[in-house]
Amino acid sequence: MVYTRGSSDDFDLWGKVSEDRSWSWKTLFPYFLRNEKLVPPPGGRDASGQYDPQFHGTRGLTSVSLPWGGPTDFDRLAIKNAEQNKEIKFNLDVNSGKPSGLVWVQSTIGNGERCSAAVGALGGKVKERPNLTILLNTQATRVLPSKESRQLDVRTVEIVSVSSGKKTTVTAKKELIVSGGAFGTPHLLLNSGIGDKKELENVRVKSIHHLPDVGKGLSDHLAFLVSWSANDVVRPVDTVAAFEEWQTNRTGPLTGIGIHQLIFARIPPDAPLFKEHRDPAAGPNSPHIEVVVLSVGPRILASVGLMTPKSRGTVKITSNNPLDQPLIDLGYLTHPFDLLAFKEGARIAKRWYEGPAYEGYITGFLGPDPDTLPENEFDNTLKAGAGPSWHPVGTASISPKGAKHGVLDPDLKVKGVKGLRVVDASAIPYVPTAHTQAAVYVLAERASDLIRASW
Ligand SMILES: Cc1cc2nc3c(=O)[nH]c(=O)nc-3n(C[C@H](O)[C@H](O)[C@H](O)COP(=O)(O)OP(=O)(O)OC[C@H]3O[C@@H](n4cnc5c(N)ncnc54)[C@H](O)[C@@H]3O)c2cc1C
Numbered sequence: 522m523v524y525t526r527g528s529s530d531d532f533d534l535w536g537k538v539s540e541d542r543s544w545s546w547k548t549l550f551p552y553f554l555r556n557e558k559l560v561p562p563p564g565g566r567d568a569s570g571q572y573d574p575q576f577h578g579t580r581g582l583t584s585v586s587l588p589w590g591g592p593t594d595f596d597r598l599a600i601k602n603a604e605q606n607k608e609i610k611f612n613l614d615v616n617s618g619k620p621s622g623l624v625w626v627q628s629t630i631g632n633g634e635r636c637s638a639a640v641g642a643l644g645g646k647v648k649e650r651p652n653l654t655i656l657l658n659t660q661a662t663r664v665l666p667s668k669e670s671r672q673l674d675v676r677t678v679e680i681v682s683v684s685s686g687k688k689t690t691v692t693a694k695k696e697l698i699v700s701g702g703a704f705g706t707p708h709l710l711l712n713s714g715i716g717d718k719k720e721l722e723n724v725r726v727k728s729i730h731h732l733p734d735v736g737k738g739l740s741d742h743l744a745f746l747v748s749w750s751a752n753d754v755v756r757p758v759d760t761v762a763a764f765e766e767w768q769t770n771r772t773g774p775l776t777g778i779g780i781h782q783l784i785f786a787r788i789p790p791d792a793p794l795f796k797e798h799r800d801p802a803a804g805p806n807s808p809h810i811e812v813v814v815l816s817v818g819p820r821i822l823a824s825v826g827l828m829t830p831k832s833r834g835t836v837k838i839t840s841n842n843p844l845d846q847p848l849i850d851l852g853y854l855t856h857p858f859d860l861l862a863f864k865e866g867a868r869i870a871k872r873w874y875e876g877p878a879y880e881g882y883i884t885g886f887l888g889p890d891p892d893t894l895p896e897n898e899f900d901n902t903l904k905a906g907a908g909p910s911w912h913p914v915g916t917a918s919i920s921p922k923g924a925k926h927g928v929l930d931p932d933l934k935v936k937g938v939k940g941l942r943v944v945d946a947s948a949i950p951y952v953p954t955a956h957t958q959a960a961v962y963v964l965a966e967r968a969s970d971l972i973r974a975s976w
Pocket residue numbers: 522523524525659660661662700701702703704705706709910911912913944945946947955956957958959961
């Protein structure tokens with residue numbers, strides 16, 4: 522998966538939102554290094570000039586590498602275009618805290634295979650640890666308060682075997698750490714009676730702790746495609762040969778996601794939308810827009826993603842059966858800023874491909890074009906074609922210690938509850954201007970130190 526951390530401002534914002542400056546790019550940077558294991562691209566090609574080693578760790582759990590192939594002719598065109606471009610320059614490393622520019626893609630791939638958390642953190646001998654039990658096909662249905670304690674103390678989890686339906690409880694000596702993700706964590710808390718009291722009563726769940734923001738503030742990235750016709754041919758991958766190559770050497774086109782370069786860009790400060798709307802970017806280092814740089818033969822496809830959405834969604838429950846699915850409203854495009862920003866994103870992509878390096882290569886813009894289509898038509902095309910980037914965060918957000926809003930104190934403990942902590946994307950208050958796995962890894966790395974210190 523694409524490995525991008527986001528901007529230094531994104532992480533400084535966590536500190537501002539939680540009034541705890543120990544959440545900052547400066548404090549978190551060593552944790553990025555601690556988590557990362559930068560490895561050569563599959564096949565071992567020399568990737569120097571495509572990243573900056575000073576921003577990378579080499580001994581962590583998560584393997585990160587540059588693409589197997591490249592630079593291709595198309596990659597070189599982009600580099601040349603950036604040399605002549607005033608708006609978008611070549612940026613040696615997307616993960617320096619200043620991601621804007623044309624960058625080489627880094628991915629969580631090691632030895633030609635995906636390095637997920639299941640591989641990096643739980644692979645090898647970790648699973649053999651005597652103090653680790655992994656229950657498969659098991660759903661945590663509720664967290665339960667202790668009957669003895671006068672203060673709300675939650676250290677017991679109720680779990681159900683998905684196959685047999687057998688229910689049991691497990692009680693932690695120190696604390697429960699919930700990591701169900703931006704959908705699973707609020708789902709579990711709400712099923713347990715931790716959420717908005719009235720909303721819980723409406724679905725006949727007994728409230729044990731009124732915490733109105735559980736499941737609120739969902740923030741995700743959305744993207745849509747713009748395309749160009751190009752003076753090029755399709756170069757189909759021989760998938761049989763590619764599979765054989767991967768099986769034999771763990772190299773070849775199947776080792777990657779097929780994208781070599783990305784653009785991260787800011788909407789110009791004089792764009793008309795900023796007359797109506799406050800700039801949501803966390804600071805000058807945070808790009809508003811991501812553009813995927815991809816040629817598929819006679820077409821150039823640019824997935825244009827809005828990195829700084831203002832729209833918010835929710836995660837709710839509709840019954841008191843914890844095995845029912847949560848009701849997720851992603852809230853996409855509900856804030857008028859987002860549609861306007863997407864138009865600016867399409868314009869950024871248009872300006873990029875109007876650059877001199879693409880002369881003779883690009884033969885036409887296929888749209889959708891915000892400058893020629895009637896406004897409604899552009900909006901409708903975008904709404905029909907846009908898709909999620911799968912980066913949800915914010916449904917159990919951190920906030921200042923003792924604040925009535927938010928769900929977690931800055932130490933990731935559930936507000937007003939003893940024994941219960943959340944470590945996952947739901948804690949992140951605003952979606953970073955990046956793909957989100959690195960932000961989740963860095964949150965988890967720091968959380969491990971917070972937990973160790975408090976135990
Ligand atoms: C299709 C897809 C593609 C993505 N691509 C990228 C990418 O290229 N780069 C990138 O940076 N990010 C990518 N992301 C985003 C990234 O995967 C997430 O940001 C990250 O995994 C979030 O981590 P998390 O720990 O918060 O949640 P998750 O990784 O979702 O982990 C939560 C886990 O808890 C389990 N769970 C939830 N509720 C319960 C329960 N009640 N009982 C038991 N288990 C439960 C879930 O099954 C899940 O395994 C992608 C996401 C998706 C879905």
